[in-house]
Amino acid sequence: MIISKTVRRVSAAGFASAIAAGLMATSAAPAGAAQQPGDAEAMRIIQSVSGAQHAPERDSYIIGGTKTTIKNYPYMAQLFVEVSPGRGSFCGGAVINSRKILTAAHCVSGRNFVTKGVVVTGATRLADGSSLYGGKAFRIKKQWQHPKYNSRTFDNDIAVLTLAAPTNAKTIKVTTSTDKASYRPGTKATAVGWGRTSSTSQAISTYLRRATLPIQADSKCTSPSVWGRSFIKGHMLCVGNKTTGSDRTTVAPCNGDSGGPLVVNGRVVGVTSWGVKNCVQKGLYPVYTKYSTYAKTVAAQLR
Structure with a gap:
């Protein structure tokens, strides 16, 4: 996540309310996720995120980077989750074995990936409500975040999502x-x-x-x-x-x-x-x- 020094020094309550992982959306919220690319529920969740126009202050990006492809980084995963009706969140992740996605705790904390999340692997292009662009979408069986994750300080900011079915995406050590x-x-x-x-x-x-x-x-x-x-x-x-x-x-x-x-x-x-x-x-x-x-x-x- 990206924030300013001034944001990090506000009160714990104010700080917590000022942060959020991913991309906020305005479309209607879906009820679940799926593992098949054409599943309507999965596509609705993705649409709730990809239709967003504004992102929160406390998240992360690559400015000054260069365009690449999933062929070069086949372990990269896209994480979509509905946060509340009309609001979605997006984060990145890494496939570290066929069912496990490594990500940040601030991407998972307070979200219900098991019923309202989708992980997409195998795509260079960001999935949207109309296509996965060659990727595959998966439901999540289990979510874990470090038990001592601190949403105020971002200490212990690490998490793992377990896919309901294995991905064939190449893993990274x-x-x-x-x-x-x-x-x-x-x-x-x-x-x-x-x-x-x-x-x-x-x-x-x-x-x-x-x-x-x-x-x-x-x-x-x-x-x-x-x-x-x-x-x-x-x-x-x-x-x-x-x-x-x-x-x-x-x-x-x-x-x-x-x-x-x-x-x-x-x-x-x-x-x-x-x-x-x-x-x-x-x-x-x-x-x-x-x-x-x-x-x-x-x-x-x-x-």
């Missing part, structure tokens, strides 16, 4: 709890998603995009002039170059990228979590969930 090399400052990481491509437009990307971002030392984000105590060392990952205030010179995730993977050497090392409002506010860094810290906890959900 996740890193281990002992991995240190992937987190060395300067290491090049890849972020992938369908998030916003401009700080001045609320529309998320129609096509999958990617960006290369450097891993930063924790000290860059804990600096009082950046995130200070809002950045929790060991649980969060400081990534990218400082935002410049301009779309033209900033490369960062934004609304719609939340929950998507950060990849180093073919393994997931992070999950897109939060950052700066409108994604380009000058002098800040995007923040990801540090996967190695949660590797053992997530492993228990993969059995």
